[in-house]
Amino acid sequence: METRLRWGAKVISSDGKNLGRLTRVVVHPVNNEVTHIVIEKGMFNRKAKLVPINSIYFAAPDEIRLRVKASEVEKLQDFEEIYFITGEGAEGRVTPVYWLRPVGDYAELYPLPSFSVSSNISEDSTAIEPGALIITAEDKEAGRVRSILLDETGHITHLVIEISSQGKKKEKLLPIDWVTEIEQSSVKVSASYIMLEKLPDKDE
Template sequence: MQFNRGANVVTSDGKGAGHVDRVVLDPKTKEITHLVIRRGLLQKEDRVVPINVVTSKYGGELTLELPSTEFEGLPVFEEEQLIPVNENQSGDPSSTALSPAYPGGAAGFANTGPQYRRETHLNIPDQTVALKEGARVVDHDNVEVGQVAQVLTGTPPVEVSHFLIAKGLLVKEHRLIPAEWVESLRDDEVQLTVTADAVEKLPIVEPAA
Protein backbone atom coordinates (compact mmCIF):
# COMPACT_ATOMS: atom_id res chain seq x y z
CA MET A 1 0.00 0.00 0.00
CA GLN A 2 1.20 3.51 -0.73
CA PHE A 3 0.22 6.83 0.80
CA ASN A 4 0.48 9.97 -1.27
CA ARG A 5 -0.24 13.44 0.01
CA GLY A 6 -3.32 14.66 -1.82
CA ALA A 7 -4.72 11.15 -2.39
CA ASN A 8 -8.52 11.25 -2.42
CA VAL A 9 -10.33 9.65 0.53
CA VAL A 10 -13.98 8.52 0.58
CA THR A 11 -16.14 7.05 3.34
CA SER A 12 -17.87 3.67 3.18
CA ASP A 13 -21.11 5.34 2.08
CA GLY A 14 -19.40 7.07 -0.82
CA LYS A 15 -19.05 10.55 0.67
CA GLY A 16 -15.89 12.56 0.09
CA ALA A 17 -13.83 12.75 3.28
CA GLY A 18 -10.97 14.88 1.94
CA HIS A 19 -7.40 14.03 1.03
CA VAL A 20 -4.31 12.66 2.76
CA ASP A 21 -2.23 15.42 4.34
CA ARG A 22 0.10 13.57 6.74
CA VAL A 23 1.12 10.04 7.71
CA VAL A 24 1.37 9.40 11.45
CA LEU A 25 3.94 6.78 12.40
CA ASP A 26 6.05 5.45 15.22
CA PRO A 27 9.65 6.53 14.54
CA LYS A 28 11.06 3.44 16.29
CA THR A 29 8.99 0.68 14.71
CA LYS A 30 8.23 2.53 11.43
CA GLU A 31 4.61 1.45 11.82
CA ILE A 32 1.82 3.72 10.60
CA THR A 33 -0.82 4.35 13.24
CA HIS A 34 -3.04 7.02 11.65
CA LEU A 35 -3.56 9.25 8.63
CA VAL A 36 -4.39 12.95 8.82
CA ILE A 37 -7.19 13.69 6.36
CA ARG A 38 -7.63 17.31 5.29
CA ARG A 39 -10.86 18.81 3.99
CA GLY A 40 -11.59 22.32 2.79
CA LEU A 41 -9.63 25.05 1.05
CA LEU A 42 -10.02 28.34 2.90
CA GLN A 43 -11.27 26.86 6.17
CA LYS A 44 -9.25 23.69 6.51
CA GLU A 45 -10.31 20.85 8.80
CA ASP A 46 -7.95 17.98 9.58
CA ARG A 47 -9.18 14.73 11.13
CA VAL A 48 -7.12 11.85 12.50
CA VAL A 49 -8.10 8.46 11.07
CA PRO A 50 -6.87 5.11 12.50
CA ILE A 51 -4.96 3.17 9.88
CA ASN A 52 -6.95 -0.01 10.57
CA VAL A 53 -10.05 1.47 8.90
CA VAL A 54 -8.19 2.47 5.71
CA THR A 55 -8.18 0.40 2.52
CA SER A 56 -6.70 1.29 -0.85
CA LYS A 57 -8.12 1.23 -4.35
CA TYR A 58 -6.47 1.12 -7.76
CA GLY A 59 -5.30 4.59 -8.70
CA GLY A 60 -4.30 5.61 -5.20
CA GLU A 61 -7.75 6.45 -3.83
CA LEU A 62 -8.34 5.40 -0.23
CA THR A 63 -11.59 4.16 1.28
CA LEU A 64 -12.51 4.32 4.95
CA GLU A 65 -14.42 1.48 6.56
CA LEU A 66 -16.50 4.15 8.27
CA PRO A 67 -19.68 5.95 7.21
CA SER A 68 -19.54 9.72 6.92
CA THR A 69 -21.39 10.15 10.24
CA GLU A 70 -18.63 8.29 12.12
CA PHE A 71 -15.90 10.12 10.22
CA GLU A 72 -17.31 13.44 11.42
CA GLY A 73 -16.89 12.22 15.00
CA LEU A 74 -13.15 11.53 14.69
CA PRO A 75 -10.78 13.88 16.56
CA VAL A 76 -9.33 16.92 14.84
CA PHE A 77 -5.55 16.91 14.32
CA GLU A 78 -4.79 20.17 16.13
CA GLU A 79 -6.84 21.30 19.10
CA GLU A 80 -6.37 24.63 20.87
CA GLN A 81 -6.72 24.73 24.64
CA LEU A 82 -6.67 27.58 27.16
CA ILE A 83 -4.29 26.72 30.02
CA PRO A 84 -4.29 28.74 33.28
CA VAL A 85 -0.98 30.54 33.83
CA ASN A 86 0.41 29.93 37.32
CA GLU A 87 1.51 33.06 39.17
CA ASN A 88 4.97 31.56 39.62
CA GLN A 89 5.21 30.31 36.05
CA SER A 90 5.29 32.60 33.06
CA GLY A 91 4.46 29.83 30.62
CA ASP A 92 5.33 30.06 26.93
CA PRO A 93 6.61 33.60 26.29
CA SER A 94 5.27 33.44 22.73
CA SER A 95 1.73 32.67 23.87
CA THR A 96 -0.92 35.32 24.45
CA ALA A 97 -2.36 35.89 27.90
CA LEU A 98 -6.13 36.11 27.85
CA SER A 99 -8.81 36.93 30.37
CA PRO A 100 -11.89 34.71 30.78
CA ALA A 101 -14.44 35.00 28.00
CA TYR A 102 -16.90 37.89 28.08
CA PRO A 103 -20.62 37.06 28.28
CA GLY A 104 -20.80 37.19 24.50
CA GLY A 105 -18.22 34.41 24.29
CA ALA A 106 -15.20 36.43 23.12
CA ALA A 107 -11.95 36.36 25.06
CA GLY A 108 -10.52 39.78 25.85
CA PHE A 109 -7.15 41.17 26.86
CA ALA A 110 -6.88 42.06 30.52
CA ASN A 111 -4.30 43.11 33.07
CA THR A 112 -6.15 41.69 36.07
CA GLY A 113 -7.91 38.45 36.92
CA PRO A 114 -7.00 34.89 35.94
CA GLN A 115 -4.64 34.65 32.98
CA TYR A 116 -4.54 31.91 30.37
CA ARG A 117 -2.30 30.91 27.51
CA ARG A 118 -3.15 29.09 24.32
CA GLU A 119 -1.62 25.67 23.77
CA THR A 120 -1.97 23.55 20.66
CA HIS A 121 -2.47 19.84 21.35
CA LEU A 122 -1.96 17.22 18.63
CA ASN A 123 -4.47 14.37 18.80
CA ILE A 124 -2.03 11.63 17.85
CA PRO A 125 -0.48 8.91 20.04
CA ASP A 126 2.47 9.85 22.23
CA GLN A 127 5.90 9.27 20.71
CA THR A 128 4.55 9.36 17.14
CA VAL A 129 5.25 11.92 14.41
CA ALA A 130 2.92 13.31 11.75
CA LEU A 131 5.17 13.17 8.70
CA LYS A 132 4.27 15.55 5.91
CA GLU A 133 5.00 15.18 2.22
CA GLY A 134 7.89 17.35 1.22
CA ALA A 135 9.70 16.69 4.50
CA ARG A 136 13.46 17.07 4.08
CA VAL A 137 15.51 13.89 3.80
CA VAL A 138 19.09 14.30 5.01
CA ASP A 139 22.00 11.90 5.13
CA HIS A 140 24.09 10.94 8.16
CA ASP A 141 26.04 14.22 7.84
CA ASN A 142 22.88 16.37 7.52
CA VAL A 143 23.33 16.85 3.76
CA GLU A 144 19.93 17.11 2.07
CA VAL A 145 19.35 14.31 -0.45
CA GLY A 146 15.70 14.95 -1.37
CA GLN A 147 12.17 15.31 -0.06
CA VAL A 148 9.56 12.73 0.90
CA ALA A 149 7.19 12.06 -2.01
CA GLN A 150 5.45 8.84 -0.92
CA VAL A 151 5.33 6.43 2.00
CA LEU A 152 5.08 2.76 1.06
CA THR A 153 4.19 -0.22 3.22
CA GLY A 154 4.86 -3.92 2.88
CA THR A 155 3.62 -6.83 5.00
CA PRO A 156 2.02 -6.21 7.42
CA PRO A 157 0.43 -3.25 5.60
CA VAL A 158 0.99 -0.83 8.49
CA GLU A 159 4.78 -1.26 8.51
CA VAL A 160 6.71 1.17 6.31
CA SER A 161 9.00 -0.59 3.86
CA HIS A 162 10.31 2.37 1.83
CA PHE A 163 10.20 6.14 1.51
CA LEU A 164 10.07 7.43 -2.05
CA ILE A 165 12.14 10.60 -2.22
CA ALA A 166 12.28 13.22 -4.95
CA LYS A 167 15.25 15.41 -5.85
CA GLY A 168 15.44 18.25 -8.35
CA LEU A 169 13.41 21.29 -9.36
CA LEU A 170 11.93 20.97 -12.85
CA VAL A 171 13.05 17.41 -13.59
CA LYS A 172 12.80 15.26 -10.47
CA GLU A 173 14.68 12.05 -9.80
CA HIS A 174 12.95 9.53 -7.56
CA ARG A 175 14.64 6.90 -5.44
CA LEU A 176 13.32 4.34 -2.96
CA ILE A 177 14.92 4.59 0.48
CA PRO A 178 14.65 1.39 2.57
CA ALA A 179 13.06 2.00 5.96
CA GLU A 180 16.09 0.32 7.54
CA TRP A 181 18.18 3.29 6.44
CA VAL A 182 16.17 5.72 8.55
CA GLU A 183 17.87 6.83 11.75
CA SER A 184 15.31 9.36 13.02
CA LEU A 185 11.99 10.92 12.03
CA ARG A 186 10.42 14.29 12.68
CA ASP A 187 7.31 15.81 11.16
CA ASP A 188 9.42 17.83 8.71
CA GLU A 189 12.62 15.78 8.42
CA VAL A 190 13.87 12.24 7.86
CA GLN A 191 17.50 11.52 8.77
CA LEU A 192 19.31 8.55 7.29
CA THR A 193 22.10 6.35 8.62
CA VAL A 194 23.94 6.42 5.27
CA THR A 195 25.79 9.08 3.28
CA ALA A 196 24.59 11.01 0.25
CA ASP A 197 26.89 8.85 -1.92
CA ALA A 198 24.98 5.73 -0.90
CA VAL A 199 21.69 7.39 -1.82
CA GLU A 200 23.04 8.47 -5.22
CA LYS A 201 23.94 4.85 -5.99
CA LEU A 202 20.30 3.76 -5.66
CA PRO A 203 18.49 3.27 -8.97
CA ILE A 204 16.18 6.00 -10.25
CA VAL A 205 12.57 4.80 -10.29
CA GLU A 206 9.27 6.02 -11.68
CA PRO A 207 6.76 6.91 -8.94
CA ALA A 208 3.62 4.79 -8.89
CA ALA A 209 0.36 6.57 -9.65
Protein backbone atom coordinates (compact mmCIF):
# COMPACT_ATOMS: atom_id res chain seq x y z
CA MET A 1 0.00 0.00 0.00
CA GLU A 2 1.29 3.43 -0.95
CA THR A 3 1.42 6.27 1.55
CA ARG A 4 1.37 9.91 0.53
CA LEU A 5 2.76 12.64 2.77
CA ARG A 6 1.82 16.20 1.81
CA TRP A 7 2.98 19.27 3.70
CA GLY A 8 0.06 21.01 5.39
CA ALA A 9 -1.94 17.81 5.88
CA LYS A 10 -3.95 17.73 9.11
CA VAL A 11 -2.63 15.23 11.69
CA ILE A 12 -5.17 13.41 13.90
CA SER A 13 -4.40 11.29 17.00
CA SER A 14 -5.92 7.85 17.62
CA ASP A 15 -8.39 9.47 20.03
CA GLY A 16 -9.56 11.95 17.40
CA LYS A 17 -7.65 15.05 18.53
CA ASN A 18 -6.30 17.61 16.05
CA LEU A 19 -2.52 17.63 16.57
CA GLY A 20 -1.66 20.27 13.98
CA ARG A 21 -0.22 19.99 10.50
CA LEU A 22 2.67 18.23 8.78
CA THR A 23 5.51 20.72 8.26
CA ARG A 24 8.62 18.57 7.67
CA VAL A 25 9.58 15.08 6.53
CA VAL A 26 12.82 13.71 8.01
CA VAL A 27 14.75 11.57 5.51
CA HIS A 28 17.88 9.45 5.95
CA PRO A 29 19.97 10.21 2.84
CA VAL A 30 21.69 6.83 2.54
CA ASN A 31 18.63 4.64 2.07
CA ASN A 32 15.91 7.27 1.43
CA GLU A 33 14.00 6.06 4.46
CA VAL A 34 11.59 8.48 6.10
CA THR A 35 12.27 8.19 9.83
CA HIS A 36 9.99 10.92 11.26
CA ILE A 37 7.48 13.55 10.36
CA VAL A 38 7.35 16.93 12.08
CA ILE A 39 3.97 18.28 13.14
CA GLU A 40 3.30 21.82 14.34
CA LYS A 41 0.35 23.42 16.07
CA GLY A 42 -0.38 27.02 16.96
CA MET A 43 0.28 30.29 15.21
CA PHE A 44 2.36 32.23 17.73
CA ASN A 45 3.50 29.83 20.48
CA ARG A 46 4.00 27.05 18.00
CA LYS A 47 4.97 23.58 19.16
CA ALA A 48 6.76 21.17 16.84
CA LYS A 49 7.05 17.45 17.57
CA LEU A 50 9.11 14.65 16.00
CA VAL A 51 6.74 11.76 15.27
CA PRO A 52 8.23 8.37 14.26
CA ILE A 53 7.04 7.26 10.84
CA ASN A 54 5.77 3.94 12.22
CA SER A 55 3.20 5.90 14.25
CA ILE A 56 1.24 6.56 11.06
CA TYR A 57 -1.50 4.08 10.14
CA PHE A 58 -3.25 6.17 7.46
CA ALA A 59 -2.04 9.00 5.23
CA ALA A 60 -3.91 10.88 2.51
CA PRO A 61 -3.01 14.21 0.87
CA ASP A 62 -5.23 16.16 3.27
CA GLU A 63 -5.13 14.04 6.46
CA ILE A 64 -2.77 11.83 8.45
CA ARG A 65 -3.93 9.59 11.28
CA LEU A 66 -1.65 8.27 14.01
CA ARG A 67 -1.71 5.16 16.16
CA VAL A 68 -0.92 7.19 19.28
CA LYS A 69 -3.08 9.28 21.57
CA ALA A 70 -2.75 13.06 21.85
CA SER A 71 -1.30 12.74 25.36
CA GLU A 72 1.42 10.42 24.06
CA VAL A 73 2.33 12.83 21.26
CA GLU A 74 2.86 15.59 23.84
CA LYS A 75 5.60 13.45 25.40
CA LEU A 76 7.49 13.02 22.11
CA GLN A 77 10.74 14.86 21.44
CA ASP A 78 10.46 18.48 20.33
CA PHE A 79 11.76 19.43 16.91
CA GLU A 80 14.02 22.36 17.75
CA GLU A 81 15.26 24.67 15.07
CA ILE A 82 16.84 28.12 15.21
CA TYR A 83 17.02 30.40 12.20
CA PHE A 84 19.34 33.37 12.33
CA ILE A 85 21.05 35.83 10.02
CA THR A 86 24.60 36.85 10.77
CA GLY A 87 26.07 40.24 9.96
CA GLU A 88 29.09 42.23 10.94
CA GLY A 89 28.62 44.18 14.14
CA ALA A 90 30.66 46.97 15.71
CA GLU A 91 34.45 46.70 15.38
CA GLY A 92 34.13 43.80 12.95
CA ARG A 93 32.48 41.46 15.42
CA VAL A 94 29.73 39.22 14.13
CA THR A 95 26.35 39.76 15.77
CA PRO A 96 23.64 37.11 15.42
CA VAL A 97 20.21 38.47 14.51
CA TYR A 98 17.37 36.05 15.13
CA TRP A 99 14.69 35.78 12.52
CA LEU A 100 11.34 33.94 12.71
CA ARG A 101 9.88 32.38 9.61
CA PRO A 102 6.53 33.80 8.46
CA VAL A 103 3.49 31.64 9.10
CA GLY A 104 2.81 29.36 6.14
CA ASP A 105 4.83 28.83 2.99
CA TYR A 106 5.72 32.28 1.66
CA ALA A 107 9.03 31.38 0.07
CA GLU A 108 8.02 32.80 -3.30
CA LEU A 109 6.75 36.07 -1.84
CA TYR A 110 9.45 36.53 0.79
CA PRO A 111 12.78 34.99 -0.30
CA LEU A 112 14.56 33.48 2.67
CA PRO A 113 17.74 35.28 3.74
CA SER A 114 20.90 33.25 4.20
CA PHE A 115 20.74 31.51 7.56
CA SER A 116 22.30 28.84 9.72
CA VAL A 117 20.27 26.03 11.17
CA SER A 118 20.64 24.21 14.45
CA SER A 119 18.49 21.10 14.77
CA ASN A 120 18.16 18.16 17.12
CA ILE A 121 17.58 15.52 14.45
CA SER A 122 20.34 13.07 13.52
CA GLU A 123 23.24 14.76 11.74
CA ASP A 124 22.99 12.39 8.80
CA SER A 125 19.27 13.02 8.25
CA THR A 126 17.53 15.86 6.46
CA ALA A 127 14.22 17.54 7.32
CA ILE A 128 12.80 18.53 3.97
CA GLU A 129 10.97 21.87 3.93
CA PRO A 130 7.59 22.44 2.27
CA GLY A 131 8.03 23.35 -1.38
CA ALA A 132 11.69 22.33 -1.57
CA LEU A 133 13.17 23.34 -4.92
CA ILE A 134 13.93 20.79 -7.63
CA ILE A 135 17.39 21.39 -9.12
CA THR A 136 18.10 19.76 -12.49
CA ALA A 137 21.33 18.23 -13.77
CA GLU A 138 22.04 21.63 -15.38
CA ASP A 139 21.84 23.27 -11.90
CA LYS A 140 18.61 25.07 -12.79
CA GLU A 141 15.44 25.40 -10.72
CA ALA A 142 12.70 23.29 -12.29
CA GLY A 143 9.86 23.31 -9.77
CA ARG A 144 8.99 22.31 -6.22
CA VAL A 145 8.33 19.17 -4.18
CA ARG A 146 4.67 18.96 -3.21
CA SER A 147 4.45 15.58 -1.47
CA ILE A 148 6.25 12.28 -0.91
CA LEU A 149 5.15 8.73 -1.72
CA LEU A 150 6.27 5.88 0.57
CA ASP A 151 6.08 2.11 0.29
CA GLU A 152 5.02 -0.19 3.14
CA THR A 153 8.52 -0.15 4.65
CA GLY A 154 8.64 3.64 4.96
CA HIS A 155 11.06 4.16 2.07
CA ILE A 156 10.46 6.85 -0.54
CA THR A 157 9.44 5.55 -3.96
CA HIS A 158 8.57 8.85 -5.66
CA LEU A 159 8.42 12.58 -5.06
CA VAL A 160 5.38 14.42 -6.36
CA ILE A 161 6.80 17.55 -7.96
CA GLU A 162 5.12 20.55 -9.53
CA ILE A 163 6.63 22.01 -12.69
CA SER A 164 5.45 24.41 -15.37
CA SER A 165 4.96 22.59 -18.66
CA GLN A 166 3.59 24.28 -21.77
CA GLY A 167 2.36 27.21 -19.72
CA LYS A 168 0.52 25.05 -17.20
CA LYS A 169 1.47 23.78 -13.76
CA LYS A 170 1.54 20.01 -13.62
CA GLU A 171 2.26 17.49 -10.89
CA LYS A 172 4.72 14.80 -11.98
CA LEU A 173 5.89 11.54 -10.40
CA LEU A 174 9.65 11.72 -9.89
CA PRO A 175 11.31 8.33 -9.15
CA ILE A 176 13.55 8.47 -6.09
CA ASP A 177 16.30 6.82 -8.17
CA TRP A 178 16.60 10.09 -10.09
CA VAL A 179 17.46 12.01 -6.90
CA THR A 180 21.17 12.58 -6.32
CA GLU A 181 21.07 14.84 -3.26
CA ILE A 182 18.49 15.86 -0.68
CA GLU A 183 18.88 19.03 1.36
CA GLN A 184 16.51 20.93 3.61
CA SER A 185 15.28 23.36 0.95
CA SER A 186 16.28 21.64 -2.30
CA VAL A 187 16.41 18.28 -4.05
CA LYS A 188 18.92 17.72 -6.84
CA VAL A 189 18.13 15.28 -9.64
CA SER A 190 20.18 13.62 -12.37
CA ALA A 191 17.65 14.56 -15.04
CA SER A 192 17.30 17.56 -17.34
CA TYR A 193 14.19 19.75 -17.37
CA ILE A 194 13.10 18.13 -20.64
CA MET A 195 13.25 14.72 -18.97
CA LEU A 196 11.16 16.01 -16.05
CA GLU A 197 8.51 17.24 -18.47
CA LYS A 198 8.22 13.70 -19.89
CA LEU A 199 7.52 12.14 -16.48
CA PRO A 200 3.99 10.76 -15.94
CA ASP A 201 1.42 13.09 -14.42
CA LYS A 202 0.26 12.44 -10.86
CA ASP A 203 -3.45 11.77 -10.78
CA GLU A 204 -5.02 13.55 -7.81
